[in-house]
Amino acid sequence: MLKHILFSACLILAFPTTVLAEVFNKTTTPDWVSVRDVPAADHLSERFMHNGRETLLEDHQILIRDRGHSIFRRDVFQISTRAGLDDAGLVTLFRAREDALSLNWVRIHRGDAVLDVTEQLDFTVMQREPGLFDGIVTGNETLSAPISQLQVGDILDIAWTKDVVPPIFEHEFQHGLTEMPFAPVRARYHSYTISEARPLYVTRSPALPLTVTHKNGFVTKELALFDAEPPEFDLYQPIWKHPFGEVLVTTFSDWEQISSGLAEAYAPDRNLGPLAQRQVQEIIAASETETDRVTAALRYVQSTIRYHGDQIGAGGYIPREPYLVEERGWGDCKDKALLLISMLDVMGIRADVALVNTFRGKSLDTVLPGPWLFDHAIVRVHGAEGIYFLDPTEDFQGGRGPEIAHGDFGFALPLIQGGSTLVALPDLASVQPLEEVFDTYDFVNTTDVAAELYVDHIYRGALADQERRKLNAQPLTARGKDFLETLEYRFEDIEQIAPLKVTDDLDLNEVRYTAKYAIPQSTFEKNEQWTKFWLTPSKTKYQLPDPEDLSDKEAELPSSVFAAHRVRLMNAPYAINRPEEFTEDNEFFAFTRQGNSGENWIEAAYTLTVKQDVIPADQIKSYSESFEKYHANSDHWYNLLYKGHEPELTETVVFGNLKLGQLINFAFLSLFAAICFVAVRNSYRTTLEQQTAM
Incomplete structure (x- = not known):
């Protein structure tokens, strides 16, 4: 892969003592750097405590040259607890061939005393080529040095400088960072200095102020944050939108240039x-x-x-x-x-x-x-x-x-x-579901087995590609175990009675699994499956985010979902009705449920298609209303009424809106009422005839 360094600044923020280096030197601070004052520490502040330390200052200063650029980085921490000592007490350097690094200072402030421990640090190679497991060689190796003199209560002050000449576009510049910090910080600065003759573009939100100053033919653009805290993490925020916000600084004028x-x-x-x-x-x-x-x-x-x-x-x-x-x-x-x-x-x-x-x-x-x-x-x-x-x-x-x-x-x-x-990039529209499941339950109802389950599971498109990778990485028996373990969440002691089979049509890009299972009577009775048997069309039931888990911000939808799940019940103890048809079609998703039936079987067919990849913040309420309709119809259950291995006629499967026993009672009552009516009518006629004869 291409090197992905847009958010390299974010990585440094996450690990404040991390730097990149090709040549490791210890030298004085360059004259173009402005050394800032450090905000005072507040030992009682829990708001700014993170991992046992308080970040007082993050200072990034970048000088953009005609060829390459130079970076000055300074981090100052208050060590509040032992956890902070462990977190900040190790200086780590990641070496990179294209960068030349100078460690300016490592100082410990203890009361009125200042200890400069720069020359005392002893760096050792801790790791080489960390990307090898991903098949990537970068020439990087990791060096680390513990700061043995550091104590709880100290203020640690680290500064370094590096010169960078990128291997491509060496006369241009690009830098990315987050708008909000990963951890609470008292003061954070990012400044960029460049010749007034050159353009420098900055994107940011209006909430992040930008200060521009001119001096000696150079312009400096500075972003500053004070008493800043990271935003709350939103699980459903779109992955392509940085949760901490983003700032991009660049000299590139357009995409065509690149x-x-x-x-x-x-x-x-x-x-x-x-x-x-x-x-x-x-x-x-x-x-x-x-x-x-x-x-x-x-x-x-x-x-x-x-x-x-x-x-x-x-x-x-x-x-x-x-x-x-x-x-x-x-x-x-x-x-x-x-x-x-x-x-x-x-x-x-x-x-x-x-x-x-x-x-x-x-x-x-x-x-x-x-x-x-x-x-x-x-x-x-x-x-x-x-x-x-x-x-x-x-x-x-x-x-x-x-x-x-x-x-x-x-x-x-x-x-x-x-x-x-x-x-x-175009959307890869599919005329067939990308995942399609057909579950058939045959209620054989023997002494030991309540039902046999036949599963036909089809993957298409990118999902079929994923299945091939799984099958290449593990034997088919392992994949069969995956499917069995999924079923065991619902049916304890379920057994696979026919081996998992797979067929693969490479040109159609379709991978198909078939398998057969036996569900014991004990499982049905223990979990009351006879009286409340859910169809559980999992491929259409569990794909959408629950509105209760959403905030008032925009939320991501799984845009690649196009799924179908059919469930057939065969040879149920009593006649059962197929589910009523239902459709919920809105701007977010389309959901349908259709019922079919034949001799000794009924079937429910569910489909779900997600139409867009994000729910705008102002449409969360509309989505919630649509979701509630979908959720109320996303599954169906039947009372199969089979207790003690004998059918009980007073409580049988749902038949329309009435149980069969209720229908029988209704029929008897209707017949009794009719007999009474005839008897009364005949008696009335006899009396009338007698009166007429008189």
Whole structure:
């Protein structure tokens, strides 16, 4: 993946003694830095206590040069408890080849005394290449040094400076930070100084004041916060919107500048190497359509080139030549993307690499441009069936051409000559549910077994891709255990009586599981399943957020949900009615319940489609009203009436709105009333005839 450093400042805020370094020096403070006063500590303040310490000052000062930039960082803490001593008593340095770091000072303020312990710190290598588990090599290693002299009650003051020259766009600048701190802070400053001849753009909320000063041909833009606390975390806040707010500072004027600036490095390269060249010719010979060729090329790159990223220096941003990637047999997202578009280029199919953000992509159109906003590379294909996107970093994907799934990235930046602005990734509309379940309960009602359950579970699209990855990582028996454990939450002692079977249609991108289970009589009786048997269409019942869990802020909806769940009951002890039809169709979701029936069976079919990915704050009430209607009809239960292994006719399954026993009683009463009516009528006629005769 591309290096994702938009929120590097956030990481430093989370771990205040963390820095990046290539060369570790101990030196004095640069003359361009302004040393600020430290706010007074308040030992009795619980409001600003966090992990046993109180953050008095966070000071970030950045000088933007014609080539690269310099960063000064200072953090001051009041150590309040032993927990604070453990949290802040270790200086940790993350080394990075592109940065040169100088440790300015590490000071301990104890009463009126000031102890400078900078020269006494003894750093040791604690970890090398922390990204190896993800297949990423960065050249980083972690150094740490304990501050042995630190005591509870001390004030710790740490300052460092580093010079950075980025491997791409070395004459430009971009920096991201959060509007609100991750922990309470007395005073927080971020200042950016640049020549008055150069533009510097800043996005922020109006609540965060910006001060601008001019001096000696330079302009300084400063953001300051005082007595600031982190906002409350909202579980349902959209993931692509930073919960702490965000500020972006950049010299880039537009997205086209970034697109065109990287276009040459990401242009198709026909020097593929012998294996890929041969593969291209084989694909052309075996394929009838362009879609066939695109699909085959994608599967070749996904299955042949292992994911491994050498992201040292420019390797984090510039792809390697396709022949080298093929020769090594590995590459990261940008390497695989370039290899794929190069293969397609040889086939006469136009394609280009596009950059995306895997977490924050849906908000890219709301922020200022910057190349370090992206952390992943995919491919845009200009095909005969239209423009569509593919992700060669994925694996075990099914489907063909434009039907192949890609991440919900929101926006992408194609890298082309002349430049491109952001483009919206299309939604992959499906005419069939992405997840579909058919549960059939056959009430065999033997001495030991109450019912047999047949499960037919289908995954499509991206969900089918996920299932293939699971099956590749574990045996089918393990997947069967997963399904069984899910059923055990509802039916204790349920047994699998037929092995789990799986079928996989790669072109249709459909993975299908079938299995058979036996539910013991003991489970039905213990849990009163006979008198209250829920259909439990879980794939449509538990997908939407409950309004009780939402705040008054906008909330995220699971936009990828398109699910169907059918439940059939066969050979129930007594005749039962199918559920009534119900529909709730609104701007947020569409939900339906349909009932079907046949000889000895009834069926309820549920579908749920989520229409949008967010509930605006001013529509929470409207969503709540729609949810209540949905929730009231999202399940159905029956009284199957089977106690002590003998049917009890006075209480049977719900039949319309009446129980069968009630219907029988009603029939007897009606018959008795009719007999009485006839008797009275005949008596009345006899009396009338006698009176007439007289």
